[in-house]
Amino acid sequence: MGLSGPASYFDGVTSRRRPVLVALDDTGLRLSESDGAAPQLWPYSLLREVAGPPGALRLSSQSAHALARLDVRDAALAAAIRARAPSLAAGERAERGLRRRVALWGCAAAVSAGLFAVYGLPALADRIAPLLPWSVDQRMGEGFDAQIRFLLPTGDGDFECGAGDGEAAGKAALDALTTKLSDAAALPVPLKIVAVRSSIPNAFALPGGYIYLFDGLIREAETPDEIAGVLAHEIGHVAHRDGSRRVLQASGLSFLFGFVLGDFSGGAATIFVARVLSEASYSRAAESDADLYAVRLMRRIGADPRALGTMLDRLVAESKSKDGADVEKDRDGGSALDYLSSHPAVAERRRAIDAAAGDAPARPALDAAAFAALKTICGPETADEGS
Ligand SMILES: [Zn+2]
Numbered sequence: 001m002g003l004s005g006p007a008s009y010f011d012g013v014t015s016r017r018r019p020v021l022v023a024l025d026d027t028g029l030r031l032s033e034s035d036g037a038a039p040q041l042w043p044y045s046l047l048r049e050v051a052g053p054p055g056a057l058r059l060s061s062q063s064a065h066a067l068a069r070l071d072v073r074d075a076a077l078a079a080a081i082r083a084r085a086p087s088l089a090a091g092e093r094a095e096r097g098l099r100r101r102v103a104l105w106g107c108a109a110a111v112s113a114g115l116f117a118v119y120g121l122p123a124l125a126d127r128i129a130p131l132l133p134w135s136v137d138q139r140m141g142e143g144f145d146a147q148i149r150f151l152l153p154t155g156d157g158d159f160e161c162g163a164g165d166g167e168a169a170g171k172a173a174l175d176a177l178t179t180k181l182s183d184a185a186a187l188p189v190p191l192k193i194v195a196v197r198s199s200i201p202n203a204f205a206l207p208g209g210y211i212y213l214f215d216g217l218i219r220e221a222e223t224p225d226e227i228a229g230v231l232a233h234e235i236g237h238v239a240h241r242d243g244s245r246r247v248l249q250a251s252g253l254s255f256l257f258g259f260v261l262g263d264f265s266g267g268a269a270t271i272f273v274a275r276v277l278s279e280a281s282y283s284r285a286a287e288s289d290a291d292l293y294a295v296r297l298m299r300r301i302g303a304d305p306r307a308l309g310t311m312l313d314r315l316v317a318e319s320k321s322k323d324g325a326d327v328e329k330d331r332d333g334g335s336a337l338d339y340l341s342s343h344p345a346v347a348e349r350r351r352a353i354d355a356a357a358g359d360a361p362a363r364p365a366l367d368a369a370a371f372a373a374l375k376t377i378c379g380p381e382t383a384d385e386g387s
Helices: 077-084 087-119 119-129 132-150 170-183 215-220 226-238 242-251 253-261 268-279 285-298 308-320 324-333 346-355 366-375
Strands: 002-008 018-024 028-033 040-041 046-048 057-061 069-072 191-194 203-206 208-212
Touching: 002 028, 018 069, 018 077, 040 046, 040 057, 046 087, 057 308, 119 208, 119 242, 132 203, 132 208, 132 242, 170 191, 170 226, 170 285, 191 215, 203 226, 203 242, 203 366, 208 215, 208 226, 215 226, 215 308, 215 366, 226 242, 226 285, 226 308, 226 366, 242 285, 285 308, 285 346, 308 346
Parallel strands: 191 208
Antiparallel strands: 002 018, 002 069, 018 028, 028 040, 046 057, 057 069, 203 208
């Protein structure tokens, strides 16, 4: 019969601290909540120690959400866990290495405070973002993705389209398009493109290859290349690390320290996702760089690079034909028209896209049947459509 005791659990999605009972089973820790939810098993071999508050053993598990944490304050329980989990010894060594790195970062922070004063944060973020390992982008993306799925209002259905009744063919079409773009882009991170159940005409990218294509935008598209072009533009933001740059600009190095220290709580992520989504304004230079990236990528897959400009024009026309009340309502609902407000000077962008596009013959990125399927990836009608 194993030992057991109380601990605090964070699920990695919300910032709520939940009391759990931890029992030491033969193969791992069994976490049970007082509400009677099904217990989780964290196998000993997959436990990792991460930097936590003084006096507590803070654990993560490779079997759980990457940001889930367990804080054990009971010293006897912590010692018993250490005795059974060989992986924690390695964790302790890593921890010592981490402390050295943190000390280094402390020096870097002191230096950077000086640099901020001299150069300003945006200029510094520009210099730092390309130097970050891609794994940092991926961790940011993973954390933000969990927050976005939690935060975005998506009506009655699932956040992500493609798993519902009659949505499988649309999902297959989106996956085929993703593979095509992904092979041509050949980024160091895999692309995760999802269709979002929302009638807002929007699309955005997060660091690390996470791209969200809203149903409202899919429905506005008249050709597969218009969707491919928007995706190619978002892939450009991923390739250029624009999201990471924006996170650095919004937070300074404190956010990065959070990652280095492993103390990246759900609450902090929520705040930053809100900022990243609401202040969706890349610089004009970043936008035109992403457009030119999209033109090159579309040419590489043999599709029509001009379709991105056509799509942007249509979205502007649509937003002008809406009355003010509708626009205001959508804005309250989330990120209405952010796609346009964050993508200024559409006429100018379209001219630049056309100029760069050239005259090579194009073949649609998806055939007619696959495009028709993609149009219904969120079902025949969105839940919040029809006003
Ligand atoms: Zn953009």
